[in-house]
Amino acid sequence: MNTMSPSISAEADMRSKGAAVPVPDGRRKDTLMEDKPEDTVIEEGKTVGKPFTADPKFKLRNVDVSYGADRAIKNISLDIGRNEVIAFIGPSGCGKSTFLRCLNRMNDSIDICRVKGSLELDEQNIYDSKRDVVELRARVGMVFQKPNPFPKSIYDNVAYGPRIHGLANRKSELDDIVENSLRKAGLWNEAKDRLDAMATGMSGGQQQRLCIARAIAVSPEVILMDEPCSALDPIATARVEELIAEMSESYTIVIVTHSMQQAARVSNRTAYFHMGHLVEVNETDTVFTSPQHPLTESYITGRFG
């Protein structure tokens, strides 16, 4: 309780029905449970902090996503800057993954999913009916929560993207792409002697780095990462985080994570989502040291989520 800033205490007092009554320490928790910060009314479309940047890669305005009657994303506006690493954090079910998957239209295969609003990549509408989703995904690659290599050889996994897009004309070019991608993903030394081995025989951390290599093999501009380390141990996680730091020089990276330490370590900016709302966006340092919204504060101090 003593970590709480004065502002949130004041607001909590204003909302509370009985919490203002001083109670002995032992029962204080119960009162807090009644007085959940989740109950805070969030004004739709109102985001605290600095959601907009000067030269955005993605310009997202009034985005609304619904699955049938459920609104998963409620009127979110956000800019994602060029070559920045932005982390999406928030409790489970807050819509951060859904929002991430809108950025390369991975939600297309879900029939009941409807996306409204304006989503632009380099000032071109992502959801334009004439827009080719294949071309979009070649520019906006994705790494998933669970490592999902194809049940093929390591080489074929990395070469798959360049092959289907016709990026290499000769075998030697393809070899170069595979080597470069594996090098960038920090996997070359481990994999160079067994490029023909099945990718599914690698360890979880190696598989995830292979998936990253596969994503960067098609030279995307943006890489979306949906909790890339949630299935990995701390050592493998550290490797992937290092990798993100290296890649941030040449790629725009959007990472969804449940680990706030990870968000703090790897990202330039952090966006906090809550129940479909984008509550706060700011420089990562600012978000973690002096959050402006009470919900963000409650979340990063571990009061829920």
Add this chain to the structure above:
Amino acid sequence: MTDQRSQAEIVRKSLKRRYRTERRFRLYGILAIFIALASLFILFADIISKGHTGFVKTTITLDVTLDSGMMYLDDPTDLDQWSSADFKAPIIAALQAQVPQAASAAEKRELGRFLGTFADSEIRDLLTKNPELLNTTQTIEFPTHDRVSVYVKHADNPQYSIKLSEQQQLWVDELLQKGIIDTSFNDVLFSRGDSREPANAGVLGAIVGSLLTMLVTLAISFPVGIAAAVYLEEFAPQNKLTDFIEVNINNLAAVPSIIFGLLGLAVFINLFGMPRSVPVVGGLVLALMTLPTIIISSRAAIKSVPPSIREAAEGVGASKMQVVLHHVVPLAMPGMLTGSIIGMAQALGETAPLLLIGMVAFIVDVPDGLFSSATVLPVQIYLWASSSEQGFVELASAAIMVLLTFMIIMNALAIWLRKRLERRW
């Protein structure tokens, strides 16, 4: 404390009951497996005990003097003499030489009844091919008549009635001792088509007919079934029409096979004017019957491909078609193949629809193409099993064993393919 102890007591008591239930449940399972295995064992034992003699043939080997005077045949190349020639006479003479006590004309006739119906045509064929053999002595093996065969193989089996006179039995015993009448592996079974005479009947015609029919069935049902499954699973919009199609495919799988036979008769034969009794029509009918099985199992196989693989492919920018062709179909292939082979095995054993399109006809020749008259193994079994001659009973069982062997091979192939192609993810 007492509270906790009594709770532990309750748990311990319930544990006992739970373990009892589990043991009982396991026992039921073992019992079920035992019943299934026992029935299978009884079935196999019955078929093998009845059918193993079908793989044995009884023959008479004789030194036949192809005397032109005895046969009333001066010139084997002169076709006019064929009709009046007596090819049986030299065989009977040779037989009589072995059984000298049968001297009278009546006794010679009795001896002649040892020979299969086609013994004389064997001599005729030999002379047609080699006219120079006239007036020489040749050692020739003849199939015995069904009656002799039954006596030799089943003399002490009460289920068979011996149709030889006591005198004939004595002669046969004598010839057996001399080694003139002998039993050997029944190569006729695998080298000939059907015949009126059990000694000359084989399953080769039926096997070839079955293979040709299966070829047509496979060529149609596999690509069509898989294309339908892929389309329904991957591309079809989710609406009332696809629901309707789905329900009807499931219904089709439950339609009795004879209905497909009627359909084949009405559509392929009567409407399209295709010939009767041919493997093409049989294959088409069986393909229709197998399609729902293949579609349903292929759809299940496609459904079981993990979505993460699709996402991975979509994530690097694969188009829908590439996702399906590069990832979904290869990963679903083991399941699709297993379903298809099981469907084919079912089709291989199917009789009813083929009866209706005329594949039940008595066909002696081994079919030489998709449009020549043919029969198939299960129909051949049906024909032989309903035949009155005793020799066909064991042949039917032998043919069942051949059919079962094919089925076991196909199922083993399905298991092997699944093991071989199965991939973990």
